[in-house]
Amino acid sequence: MSALAVHARALSKAYDGRVAVDGVDFDVRAGECFGFLGPNGAGKTTTMKMIYGLAAIGGGTLEVLGRDVARERRQVKARLGVVPQDDNLDRELTVRENLIVQASYFGLSGRAADSSAREALGFAHLEDRADSGIQELSGGMRRRLLIARALVNRPELVVLDEPTTGLDPQARQTAWATLERLRGEGVTLLLTTHYMEEAARLCDRLVIMDFGRIVAEGSPAELTARYRQPHLEAVFLHLTGHGLDGYGRARLEALGERS
């Protein structure tokens, strides 16, 4: 078994001639939390979708958990957990049923499905909402349920696309704590975000993506040191600040000197 959870070489993808991912190379090690940082439209989501099978691979190679995604998508998906950017919970089912049905998609049924649903509920602290409808949940609870749903098959790798976008600060803290516990259990995490604070807190290593390309790679500390910037946010704006308006430029100046 490879010690790499994800191995991508010259990975690319175009939609109707528009290049979304433009030949990226990256490796995610088993057990780490790896981040994709970048502005909207940088190609992060497309990269994630290729990993979890919702976008066909345009070019290059992509191995996930030691398997070629292009040829063994079903087998790869069986070992993944996916937290999508948008809430696509099953609104016709209760919280518990969402988890049981999700478990059934992985071939778990009866008692096995019930117990994995119960475990996931507990992990996301949603036990007392088990029989609620999705509409009754707050945004933070829905996000926790999305995370719980990604865990029912006990995945080796969990892919999270902007796991805390749109959450209030308190709900975000709770989500982070949930992800940190998950990482503590040895699950590999791969997440996209445009919150520097999130990347700095959760990620062991990260890449900064812009216009479909990877423009920098390293740990949060390495990146701030390499680009001689005070924070990850300054590194980010330094590398991707091509389209900054006046406010953004002023903010960049305030954050640190350009190297």
Place this chain on the structure above:
Amino acid sequence: MIPLPSLSAALRVWRRDLRVFSKIWRGALLPLFFDPLFYLVALGFGLGTYLATINGVPYREFIAPGLCGSAVMWAASFEVAWNAYFKMEESRLYDSVLATPIEVEDLVLGEVLWAGTRAIIYGTTFLVVITLFGLVESWWAIALPPFLLLGGLCFATIGLAYTSLIPKMDYYTFYFTLFITPMFLFGGIFFPYDRLPDWAQAVAWFTPLYHLVAIARDLATSPDVLTVAGNGAWLAAVTLVAFVVPVRGMRRRLVA
């Protein structure tokens, strides 16, 4: 060609739909069930009293079995129209399903099987009703439910193909106004085809309801086994060939 779907994966999708249906069946069952009943009462018992027999059969007895076929058509079509479109484009439920080991071909088979299941529920319930009304004269009618399922699968596949190709929900107006309703009115339920011009009979032969109604009427009266088998084979062949379309359409749409 498309990859062969996995039946076990498709049944997981089917079971999810069954679970949802088991919560809402009272509200869902009634309207679609009353629909053919109203047609039977209005046309069979109302209009029918002013009509002579058709080919020696009282009018209400003539239309009753065909209405089992239309109940199947409406039930299957509704399920794969707005319901499926909503799951595909609005709630994005299909995205979450496809991020699990379930592939597009399994999802399509599961949804088609589910729509077929709803269709057989409605069609068979109506068959029981017309039997209680004394409008079924042959014991062969017991063999009808499997054909109602087959018809349901055929309508579901065609409807899901349409769903997989349209850019927005408004396009169902065309589907129902130009395809489903004309089949309902001209598919042989309300008047026999043998008096119509050849071209009309030829057009009818290309529509699924025509074959399903023919099977239902045959089995409710005195069936010719070969004719029933021929009509059944038509439905099965069209279902199998058409199955490729929603798989390709949804693949392009959801996992391109």
